[in-house]
Amino acid sequence: MDKLGRREDLHRVVSAAARSWSDLPLDVLRLVASRVPLPDHPHMSLVCKTWRRSVRQVYPADRSPVLLHYKRWGSGIFHCYSPLFNKTFVLRCPADLSGTKICSARDGWLMLRRNSQVILANPITGVAHHLALPQHCHYFMYVSFAGPPSDCTVFAIETFIPESVRISVYRRGSWASPRTYENNCRFKISPRSNPVYHRGSFYCLGSKGELGVYDPEKDTWTVLAKPINFYPAKSSNCGESFLIESEGELLSVLTGKFGRRVRVFRLNEVDMVWEKIESLVGRRRRSLFVRSAMSISSTPSIDHRMNNKVYFPRVHGEPEIIESEVERSGDRIFFVPKCSSREGDDETRRRNEGDHGGICCCDLENRKYSEYFGSNEYLYSIWFEPRLSDD
Structure with a gap:
């Protein structure tokens, strides 16, 4: 060569x-x-x-609670707004949840009501358990549940006068007949807070900070002698209040008008008094997500900027809406846009990802508040933590 x-x-x-x-x-x-x-x-x-x-554009679905809501009530399409990404992911539920009303949520499960049925459903996996309602359980005012759907306890409470409550319980596969319990002292449930399961009992928050407790093992209802109030020197109502179970503690969030003057309290279970706390940093840098149907505590594990805040179901601007599917990878779950590739979408994404505001929240570290004015509230919504639970 x-x-x-x-x-x-x-x-x-x-x-x-x-x-x-x-x-x-x-x-x-x-x-x-x-x-x-x-x-x-x-x-x-x-x-x-x-x-x-x-590569495909993917968004972790299990790193922050999402605000789940129906855009068109009763359809099989639901929207998941992620405060982490300030985007709304539109999903089709594998289970038939048409015509349902969201009542509560816990551990990746939704509790829904449809006519004479209670449905415990995981909208991610499509697994659904149906609990037939007897005729005497026709109405839920406040409701919560605990345990896996195959062995869950459902607690529903109604109150029309401060002197008594009416309680319905589903346990060990059947509904017990509703019972009326006389309150040992006057008790008015906070209208913005569902019951919370804590240490084997269901706790209900009173409008002034009192607590009513139902023990499913003993079938007893008691209004505790203490705490009496969030502020002992005051006897008036304290605005909107929410009860949250967080890592073995009971927390409560009080808000003033338009999301202003947010205060967080921890229940001292030795002295049975509410103690005001200024920060969540000492508690694994948690954040609180409040809503009337269900308020939760979470530890967002991607963005430290989400920590030590209280989030509300209100959003400024118009978040980008993405039609998506949910895909598994090991023990993780992701929102994956139906568009299979990023090719040619950079310009569109830049246009859609402009300054769209974001979710309303209170930063407990520097006491900054997001303005309610100009924001949109998701009325039929609930805070939900996507999980892969099948039972």
């Missing part, structure tokens, strides 16, 4: 070695990306623009 031929061969070898992975055909990169676990797709997209076009 002459010298010219050897130079050409050497040039081709050097040129091939100098080519980068970004020079691979897009179809080949997509094939590689299809074998990459979903949690690694965001990392893969940071390599270069070509790789970014080859």
